[in-house]
Amino acid sequence: MQTTPTFYRFSGLIAVLGLLALLVGLIVMILLPDIRYAAWVILMLGVLLLATAFIIDFRRVSSAITGRRGRFSTGTTVMVSIFIGITLLVNSISIGNYHRFDVTGLAQFTLVSQTKDVLSNLETPVKIIGFFIPGDPIGAYAHNLLTEYTYQTDLLSLDLVDPDEQPEQARKYDITQYGTVVFESENRHRLVLPGEIMEKAEHAFTSAILEVTGVVQKKVYFLTGRGESNINSTAPNGYLAVREGLLDDLYLIGTLNLMTTPSIPPDCAVLIFSGPQKPLASSEIEIIEQYLKTGGQMLILINPDPPQGIEQILSPWGIKLESGIVIDPSSHVPPNKDTPLVPRERGPFFNLPATYFPGATVIIPEEEEDEKTAKMLPLVWTSKESWLERNFDPEKESVFNEGVDLAGPLALGVLLAAPPTDEADGGATEGGKLTRLVVIGDSDFASNEHFYNGNNGDLFLNSVNWLAEETELITIRRKVLPFRRLLVGPEITNFIRISSIGLLPLIVLVVGGIIWWRRR
Numbered sequence: 042m043q044t045t046p047t048f049y050r051f052s053g054l055i056a057v058l059g060l061l062a063l064l065v066g067l068i069v070m071i072l073l074p075d076i077r078y079a080a081w082v083i084l085m086l087g088v089l090l091l092a093t094a095f096i097i098d099f100r101r102v103s104s105a106i107t108g109r110r111g112r113f114s115t116g117t118t119v120m121v122s123i124f125i126g127i128t129l130l131v132n133s134i135s136i137g138n139y140h141r142f143d144v145t146g147l148a149q150f151t152l153v154s155q156t157k158d159v160l161s162n163l164e165t166p167v168k169i170i171g172f173f174i175p176g177d178p179i180g181a182y183a184h185n186l187l188t189e190y191t192y193q194t195d196l197l198s199l200d201l202v203d204p205d206e207q208p209e210q211a212r213k214y215d216i217t218q219y220g221t222v223v224f225e226s227e228n229r230h231r232l233v234l235p236g237e238i239m240e241k242a243e244h245a246f247t248s249a250i251l252e253v254t255g256v257v258q259k260k261v262y263f264l265t266g267r268g269e270s271n272i273n274s275t276a277p278n279g280y281l282a283v284r285e286g287l288l289d290d291l292y293l294i295g296t297l298n299l300m301t302t303p304s305i306p307p308d309c310a311v312l313i314f315s316g317p318q319k320p321l322a323s324s325e326i327e328i329i330e331q332y333l334k335t336g337g338q339m340l341i342l343i344n345p346d347p348p349q350g351i352e353q354i355l356s357p358w359g360i361k362l363e364s365g366i367v368i369d370p371s372s373h374v375p376p377n378k379d380t381p382l383v384p385r386e387r388g389p390f391f392n393l394p395a396t397y398f399p400g401a402t403v404i405i406p407e408e409e410e411d412e413k414t415a416k417m418l419p420l421v422w423t424s425k426e427s428w429l430e431r432n433f434d435p436e437k438e439s440v441f442n443e444g445v446d447l448a449g450p451l452a453l454g455v456l457l458a459a460p461p462t463d464e465a466d467g468g469a470t471e472g473g474k475l476t477r478l479v480v481i482g483d484s485d486f487a488s489n490e491h492f493y494n495g496n497n498g499d500l501f502l503n504s505v506n507w508l509a510e511e512t513e514l515i516t517i518r519r520k521v522l523p524f525r526r527l528l529v530g531p532e533i534t535n536f537i538r539i540s541s542i543g544l545l546p547l548i549v550l551v552v553g554g555i556i557w558w559r560r561r
Contacts, residue, residue, distance in 0.1 A: 059087045156243055166198070167198075167253060167254065170214070171184060171199070179239060183220065187246065218234055220235035222249075229252070233249050258292065260295055261293070264313065267318060277488060278490065283315075292509075316484030318348060330354060333476050334462050336474045341355070343362070343483075346364050360478075362405070363405060367402065367430075367453065390420055391420075398486045402429070421454050422451060428446045454481035458477050477508045479507070
């Protein structure tokens with residue numbers, strides 16, 4: 042007569058043992074990740090024990106769930122053990138299999154997509170050593186950022202070294218500053234100093250990984266000497282934001298004055314001419330023409346009434362310039378009708394929601410009678426109600442003059458891809474890459490004042506990526522982190538203080554009262 046109760050008590054013991062096995066497996070997985078397989082064996086044993094207890098005591102478990110008095114039975118022990126066991130098992134699985142979500146508007150706690158691409162394509166193991174001392178804010182920041190790197194690939198290993206406790210390690214890598222990070226792969230290593238960490242952060246780390254693994258970064262050159270936009274200037278019309286955007290896209294950046302360096306370096310991936318103000322010398326024109334004929338890639342940003350020499354460079358490729366300012370009454374940035382706003386449907390090549398151009402001119406692709414293998418497309422264009430005003434006066438109301446002004450829609454930029462032609466050889470260059478050219482009738486859209494507004498920065502960077510023959514266009518990039526301040530009055534402050542102390546206990550009390558009232 043005592044066999045059945047003893048049998049059920051035995052099932053309760055099995056359930057408790059299964060719960061303990063899951064708990065031990067979870068602890069081993071957390072504290073001893075090197076023997077993770079042993080932890081999985083213990084976890085599976087716990088699952089089997091709980092399943093056995095559930096099968097043996099199935100009737101009492103179902104009674105504990107549906108019956109009023111069943112909650113005091115052995116079945117309740119099995120049921121509670123199974124519930125806690127499932128919780129432990131899910132947590133054990135989540136240790137090695139999880140995904141982090143960054144729901145901030147600017148994705149400020151995750152790596153940029155270019156870094157993730159580099160890490161996903163990593164083939165060589167890289168060892169990272171951070172020489173940090175306790176309490177160093179730079180070290181803490183670098184540690185958190187490098188931890189994000191290790192989440193992306195198993196080929197990265199991160200070690201932290203206190204140079205005061207292990208001076209021999211510091212001497213091995215000639216460490217002279219606290220907060221230095223060493224990247225090492227095979228027989229190459231690269232030091233990233235604290236100054237670079239604070240100034241460049243993710244770009245410095247990713248560049249170091251590329252360098253020690255032997256990957257060559259593409260280099261972008263900005264032409265100088267003709268009043269172009271300054272890539273180091275923080276002024277509203279400067280191009281420092283462009284420089285930082287290109288660094289985030291993992292490009293190297295250089296400047297080039299063709300009057301002092303009469304050739305374009307062979308490592309030039311893209312040549313950028315942004316807003317020149319002075320006429321070009323014949324020698325400069327000749328160098329640029331030869332660069333394009335031999336398969337060069339160039340981004341030219343011009344403003345209304347560009348200096349002499351620009352049209353001479355563009356005309357052989359079927360691109361014509363017009364003088365004047367574009368007015369677009371139906372699609373502009375209020376209240377400036379001379380700042381055309383271009384939505385997605387009028388710039389489908391890069392598929393950007395909105396870009397705008399303060400004080401733009403027109404780029405006209407000329408139609409040739411004989412078909413060529415060159416392909417030219419308008420990049421962005423204005424609405425049908427727009428026009429190019431030849432005699433623009435900002436002090437007067439802009440009015441379309443028939444026979445004088447040029448009616449829209451108008452191309453504000455074009456892109457061209459054509460086989461390179463080297464006249465010295467008398468024909469097309471065999472096996473050469475395409476000559477790529479992007480011309481935009483405004484340079485101010487990418488200035489510091491406008492780079493982060495709309496999708497202006499994405500238009501500039503996507504143009505560079507296309508010229509550099511990058512097939513994947515990036516439309517979401519790290520933005521400048523805004524300063525957000527929460528402004529609350531005294532009444533809201535008191536509510537936050539009181540509710541944070543008493544709101545949760547009050548909710549528990551109310552729920553408990555409702556349950557008591559229904560069961561009394």
